[in-house]
Amino acid sequence: MMTLFYAGALCLLGIVLALQTIRTRFSTETFMGTGESLEMLQITRAHGNLVEYALFFLVLSALLETAGQIPNLATGLLGDVFLGARIAHAYGLTRPEGKSVFRVGGTLTTLTVLLIQSIWALKISISWLVVNNWGF
Numbered sequence: 001m002m003t004l005f006y007a008g009a010l011c012l013l014g015i016v017l018a019l020q021t022i023r024t025r026f027s028t029e030t031f032m033g034t035g036e037s038l039e040m041l042q043i044t045r046a047h048g049n050l051v052e053y054a055l056f057f058l059v060l061s062a063l064l065e066t067a068g069q070i071p072n073l074a075t076g077l078l079g080d081v082f083l084g085a086r087i088a089h090a091y092g093l094t095r096p097e098g099k100s101v102f103r104v105g106g107t108l109t110t111l112t113v114l115l116i117q118s119i120w121a122l123k124i125s126i127s128w129l130v131v132n133n134w135g136f
Contacts, residue, residue, distance in 0.1 A: 002061075002072060002075045002079060003058060003062040003079075006061060006079040006083060009083055010054045010058065013050060013083070013090070014054070017046055017047040017050060017090060021044055021047050042094045045093060046094050047090075049093070050089075053086065054086065056114055057082050057113065060121055061075060061079065064124070070124075078113050081109060082109075085106045085107075085109035085113065088103075089103055089106025
């Protein structure tokens with residue numbers, strides 16, 4: 001159930017970024033691609049980047065939660081940190097200069113959460129594979 005919460009929260013963040021993308025399209029009159037607008041490029045990358053990383057997070061989170069071998073507290077902490085990192089990244093990426101501590105911190109934190117989830121998933125699955133003759 002915790003993954004469901006983060007799926008909803010990340011979807012709402014995606015909707016906010018999509019609405020900002022639409023608003024920016026109208027304000028810059030860029031109706032296809034990003035044109036010559038840095039602002040358009042920034043908001044489309046903030047939105048696209050969220051979608052790219054949220055997919056990995058949600059799949060790993062759901063599978064780890066389903067395996068039942070990690071505490072709910074860990075699922076919640078990783079989810080909170082990931083959500084905060086994605087908000088920070090989107091904020092940092094959409095600053096006028098396009099670079100900020102929020103963007104860098106959001107990126108590094110996102111990758112750290114995904115690395116933790118990946119290692120945990122491999123540990124659980126390899127343990128199961130060894131005990132169960134690699135699934136055969």
